[in-house]
Amino acid sequence: MRRFAAGRWLSGMDEIRGRGGPGTDAPGCGPGGSGAVAQRDYTHPSAGWGAARSVGEVLVRSREPVAGVRAMLKMNQEGGGFDCPGCAWPDDPEGLHLDLCENGVKHVTWEMTHKRTDRDFFAAHAVTELSGWSDHALEARGRLTEPMRYDAATDRYVPIGWDDAFALVGSHLRALGSPHEAAFYTSGRLANEATFLYQLWVREFGTNNLPDCSNMCHEASGRALTASIGTGKGTVDITDWEKADLIWVMGVNAASNAPRMLTALSGAAKRGAAIVHINPLIEAASRRTIVPHEFLAMGTFHTTPTGTMNVQPRIGGDLALVRGVAKVVFERDAIDHEFLARHTTGLATYRARCAGTSWAEIVSASGVDEATIRSLADGYIAAHRTIISWCLGVTQQEHGVDTVREIVNLLLLRGNIGREGAGPCPIRGHSNVQGNRTCGIDHRPSAAFLDRLAEACAIEPPREHGLDTVATLRAMHEGRVRVFVGMGGNFALAAPDTAYTFDALRSCALTVHVSTKLNRSHLVHGTDALILPCLGRTERDVQASGEQVVTVEDSMSMVHASRGHRRPASPLLLSEPAIIAGLARASLPHTRTPWEEYVADYDRIRDTMARVLDGFEGVNHRARQPHGFRLRQPARERVWLTPTGRAAFSDGGLPALDPGDGCLMLGTMRSHDQWNTTVYSDNDRYRGLRNLRTVVFMNRDDMRRLGIAEFDRVDVTSYAKDGSTRGVYGYRAVAYDIPPGNAAGYMPEMNVLCAAGDYSPQSGQPLMKHLRVRVRRVGQSPTDTSGTER
Numbered sequence: 208m209r210r211f212a213a214g215r216w217l218s219g220m221d222e223i224r225g226r227g228g229p230g231t232d233a234p235g236c237g238p239g240g241s242g243a244v245a246q247r248d249y250t251h252p253s254a255g256w257g258a259a260r261s262v263g264e265v266l267v268r269s270r271e272p273v274a275g276v277r278a279m280l281k282m283n284q285e286g287g288g289f290d291c292p293g294c295a296w297p298d299d300p301e302g303l304h305l306d307l308c309e310n311g312v313k314h315v316t317w318e319m320t321h322k323r324t325d326r327d328f329f330a331a332h333a334v335t336e337l338s339g340w341s342d343h344a345l346e347a348r349g350r351l352t353e354p355m356r357y358d359a360a361t362d363r364y365v366p367i368g369w370d371d372a373f374a375l376v377g378s379h380l381r382a383l384g385s386p387h388e389a390a391f392y393t394s395g396r397l398a399n400e401a402t403f404l405y406q407l408w409v410r411e412f413g414t415n416n417l418p419d420c421s422n423m424c425h426e427a428s429g430r431a432l433t434a435s436i437g438t439g440k441g442t443v444d445i446t447d448w449e450k451a452d453l454i455w456v457m458g459v460n461a462a463s464n465a466p467r468m469l470t471a472l473s474g475a476a477k478r479g480a481a482i483v484h485i486n487p488l489i490e491a492a493s494r495r496t497i498v499p500h501e502f503l504a505m506g507t508f509h510t511t512p513t514g515t516m517n518v519q520p521r522i523g524g525d526l527a528l529v530r531g532v533a534k535v536v537f538e539r540d541a542i543d544h545e546f547l548a549r550h551t552t553g554l555a556t557y558r559a560r561c562a563g564t565s566w567a568e569i570v571s572a573s574g575v576d577e578a579t580i581r582s583l584a585d586g587y588i589a590a591h592r593t594i595i596s597w598c599l600g601v602t603q604q605e606h607g608v609d610t611v612r613e614i615v616n617l618l619l620l621r622g623n624i625g626r627e628g629a630g631p632c633p634i635r636g637h638s639n640v641q642g643n644r645t646c647g648i649d650h651r652p653s654a655a656f657l658d659r660l661a662e663a664c665a666i667e668p669p670r671e672h673g674l675d676t677v678a679t680l681r682a683m684h685e686g687r688v689r690v691f692v693g694m695g696g697n698f699a700l701a702a703p704d705t706a707y708t709f710d711a712l713r714s715c716a717l718t719v720h721v722s723t724k725l726n727r728s729h730l731v732h733g734t735d736a737l738i739l740p741c742l743g744r745t746e747r748d749v750q751a752s753g754e755q756v757v758t759v760e761d762s763m764s765m766v767h768a769s770r771g772h773r774r775p776a777s778p779l780l781l782s783e784p785a786i787i788a789g790l791a792r793a794s795l796p797h798t799r800t801p802w803e804e805y806v807a808d809y810d811r812i813r814d815t816m817a818r819v820l821d822g823f824e825g826v827n828h829r830a831r832q833p834h835g836f837r838l839r840q841p842a843r844e845r846v847w848l849t850p851t852g853r854a855a856f857s858d859g860g861l862p863a864l865d866p867g868d869g870c871l872m873l874g875t876m877r878s879h880d881q882w883n884t885t886v887y888s889d890n891d892r893y894r895g896l897r898n899l900r901t902v903v904f905m906n907r908d909d910m911r912r913l914g915i916a917e918f919d920r921v922d923v924t925s926y927a928k929d930g931s932t933r934g935v936y937g938y939r940a941v942a943y944d945i946p947p948g949n950a951a952g953y954m955p956e957m958n959v960l961c962a963a964g965d966y967s968p969q970s971g972q973p974l975m976k977h978l979r980v981r982v983r984r985v986g987q988s989p990t991d992t993s994g995t996e997r
C-alpha cells in the first residue's frame with residue numbers, strides 16, 4: 208500500500224516496522240542483523256552475573272564505560288544525585304545499598320552517549336530515507352543537538368533558531384478556530400516543574416486536551432482506586448514491603464520492568480513471606496534472583512527465591528480469580544467485621560455477588576481450577592499483612608477498572624488497607640508518571656484543582672473535559688485537532704493502531720516534539736513539523752539564578768529532588784521548562800504569567816505549585832531533604848475521600864472472555880532489552896530468546912492443533928469489535944509456558960494489531976493486552992476471509 212502524505216509517496220510496508228509484507232520476514236524495531244534466531248528455557252537466576260555482563264555490553268556499545276560507571280554511582284543516591292529515569296520503583300529507604308539495576312543503567316547510558324544527531328546528519332538524510340530505518344537505528348545515532356524544522360521542498364529537517372521555532376508554534380496555535388483544536392501529549396519522563404508549567408500553559412491557552420502515556424498505562428488503576436478508596440494512588444510505601452507476610456505480584460514482569468522490586472521480593476522471601484506470582488506467563492522474577500546490589504552474592508552465585516507460588520490465569524482472567532478468592536473468604540467468614548462496619552459501604556451487595564457467582568463461572572472465566580483458587584485463598588486468610596501489586600497485565604484490559612476494584616474489595620474484606628505492611632500497590636511505569644498526574648496532567652481535572660489553579664495563577668482554566676490518547680487520534684482523523692505537541696515520548700509508536708495513528712499525525716497542520724533523540728514520531732509528521740531538543744535527566748541545568756534541581760514522585764508517593772551532573776549534550780539544548788515558557792510566550796500574547804521568572808529559578812515554580820497542589824507545602828525545603836518527603840495519602844490513614852466518606856465495594860459482573868472459534872487472546876508486552884519504544888537489542892534474556900522480536904509466544908497444544916512447528920513463519924490477524932481486521936506477516940512462532948488459548952508478543956511492533964476503536968469503556972485504555980487473533984502458518988489457506996483489512 209502506498210500513501211501520499213506530507214507531499215510525498217510513502218510505502219506503508221517500509222516504515223511500519225513489525226508488519227512486513229506477505230511472504231517475507233517482518234522487520235522488528237530492533238537492530239536486526241544476521242544472528243541466528245534461537246530460544247531455550249532460561250534457567251539461571253534473574254539479575255546477577257547475566258545482568259552484569261549485559262550492562263557491560265551496553266556500556267561498551269555506547270562508548271561510555273568510565274563515565275557510565277561514574278554516573279551509576281551517582282544515580283539513586285541521596286546527596287544530590289539524579290533520579291533514575293528508568294522505572295518508578297522507590298529508592299532504598301536507608302540509602303545503604305547501591306541499589307541499581309541492569310535496565311536502569313542501560314537506560315541512563317542510552318541518554319549519555321557521545322554520538323550526535325546534528326545538522327550534518329539531517330542534511331545527509333531525507334525524511335523518506337530515514338523512514339526506512341529501524342527504530343533502533345534512529346535512536347542509536349545519538350542525541351539531538353539543535354531545533355530542526357521540516358522543509359517539504361527538500362524533504363529534510365533543517366536548522367531553525369529557538370525564537371523562530373517558538374514563533375512558528377505561536378502562529379499556528381493563534382490561528383486555530385478554538386484552543387480545542389490542539390492536543391498536548393505528555394510522556395511520564397517529565398519532572399514535576401516542567402509538568403506543572405506545561406499544564407499551566409495549556410490551560411491558560413484554553414483547553415484540557417492533555418492526553419498522556421497514562422491513558423495507555425495505569426488510567427484504570429487511578430479510576431478504580433479513586434472510586435474505591437477516594438484517591439487514585441496506591442497506599443503502601445517501601446517500608447510496608449519490608450513488613451508484609453504475603454505479596455501478590457499480578458501482571459508484572461518485575462525482573463525486566465521493575466528490577467529493583469527483586470530486592471524487596473528476595474527480602475520478603477528471606478523473612479518467610481509468601482510471594483504469589485499471578486501471570487499467564489511464568490516470568491523470571493517468580494523463580495530465584497541474585498539481588499541487584501549484593502555484589503558478594505554475585506561472587507558466590509548465592510541466590511534467593513523470589514516466589515513461592517505461581518498461578519497462571521488466562522489473559523483477562525484476574526477479575527474472576529480474585530472473585531473466587533473473595534468467595535472463599537466469605538464462605539469461611541474470614542472477614543474483618545469491625546473494619547468493614549466502620550469503614551466501608553456496599554458489603555452486602557458484594558457478598559451477594561460473590562455468593563451468586565458459581566464456581567463453574569469462576570473457573571471458566573479465570574482459567575484456574577477451583578483447588579488452586581482455594582489454596583490461594585488459604586494463603587490469603589492465613590496472612591496478617593497482604594500487599595497486592597499489579598501492572599499492565601491487569602490494567603490494559605477491557606475490565607481493567609473492575610479488576611482493580613475487585614483487588615481492593617479483596618483487601619478490604621480483611622482490613623488490608625491503612626495498616627502496616629498491607630495495601631494496594633500499582634507498579635507505575637515511567638519514572639515520574641505518578642508525579643505528572645499529581646501536578647495536573649489530566650484530561651479530566653477536578654473542579655477543585657481548577658479552582659486552586661485559577662486563584663494561584665490568575666488564569667481562567669477551561670472547565671470542559673479534554674481528549675485522552677484514543678480520543679485525540681480520532682479527533683485528528685476527523686480534522687478536529689490540527690496541532691499536536693508531544694512533550695517527550697514517542698506517540699507515533701506508542702499509540703495503538705499504527706497505520707491509523709500515522710494517518711492521524713500526518714493530517715495535522717503542525718506536529719511538535721520535545722525530545723532527546725530522533726524517533727519515529729519525528730518522521731510521521733504534520734505539514735509543518737518541529738523537533739525541539741531538550742536536556743536529559745542526567746545533565747546540568749543552569750538558569751539565571753544558577754544550577755537548578757527538579758523534583759519527581761515515585762510509585763509510592765515519595766517526592767524528592769533530582770540534579771543532573773553531566774555537561775549538556777549540546778550548548779543549544781534548552782531545559783523542558785525553558786522550552787515550555789518559550790512556547791507559552793509565543794502563543795499567549797496577553798499572558799500575565801511570569802514565565803521568565805519561573806525559568807530563572809525553579810524554586811518559584813515550586814512556590815506556585817505549593818499553592819495549587821495538596822501536600823506540596825514547603826516543597827522547596829522538604830524535597831531537598833535526603834529521600835525527600837512522602838505525599839499524604841489519606842486512604843493510608845483510613846480517611847476515605849469518597850462521596851460517602853467510606854471505602855466503597857464494587858459490584859462488577861464477570862467479563863465474557865472467550866475469543867471465539869479458533870481465535871487466541873494475545874497480549875503485547877516488553878522484552879528485557881527495550882524501554883517502551885526504545886529497543887536496545889533483539890534479545891529477551893529471561894525468556895531465552897535471541898535475535899528475534901517479530902515473534903508469537905504460543906502454547907504447545909495450540910501450535911500442534913494449528914499445525915505450527917517451532918520457529919515456523921506465521922501471519923497474525925486481529926479481529927476488532929467493529930469487524931475490521933489487521934495483520935502482521937512473517938512472524939515466528941515460539942512455544943512457551945502459557946495457558947492454551949493465549950498468546951503473547953512484543954510492543955511496539957504489535958501495535959499494528961490493536962484497533963484504535965477497541966478501548967475499555969471503563970478507562971479509555973486501548974486493549975493492548977486483549978487482542979483477538981488468529982495465527983496461521985504461512986502457506987496455510989485462510990480459514991476466514993471476513994472483515995476488511997486495513
Ligand SMILES: Nc1nc2c(c(=O)[nH]1)N[C@H]1C(S)=C(S)[C@@H](COP(=O)(O)OP(=O)(O)OC[C@H]3O[C@@H](n4cnc5c(=O)[nH]c(N)nc54)[C@H](O)[C@@H]3O)O[C@H]1N2
Nearest residue numbers: 310458459460464522523598599600636637876877882883
Ligand atoms: N526495562 C524496562 N522497564 C520498564 C519499561 C520498559 O519498557 N523497560 N516500561 C515502563 C513502563 S512505561 C511500564 S507501564 C512498566 C510496564 O511493566 P509491565 O506491566 O511488567 O509490562 P509488560 O512488559 O507489558 O508486561 C506485562 C506483564 O503482564 C503479564 N500479563 C499479560 N496479560 C495478563 C493478564 O491478563 N493477567 C495477568 N495477571 N498478567 C498478564 C505479561 O505476561 C507480562 O508479564 O514498566 C516500566 N519499566
Ligand SMILES: Nc1nc2c(c(=O)[nH]1)N[C@H]1C(S)=C(S)[C@@H](COP(=O)(O)OP(=O)(O)OC[C@H]3O[C@@H](n4cnc5c(=O)[nH]c(N)nc54)[C@H](O)[C@@H]3O)O[C@H]1N2
Nearest residue numbers: 394420424695696697701722723724726875883884954975
Ligand atoms: N501494544 C502496546 N502498546 C503500548 C504499551 C503496551 O504494553 N503494549 N504500553 C503503553 C505504555 S504503558 C506507555 S507508558 C507508552 C509509552 O509511550 P511514550 O512515553 O510515548 O514512549 P517512550 O518510548 O517511553 O518514549 C521514548 C522517547 O522519549 C524521548 N525522551 C527520552 N528522555 C527524554 C527526556 O528526558 N525528555 C524528553 N522530552 N524526551 C525524552 C526520546 O526522544 C525517546 O525516543 O506506550 C504504550 N504503548
Ligand SMILES: [Mo]
Nearest residue numbers: 420424636637
Ligand atoms: Mo507505562
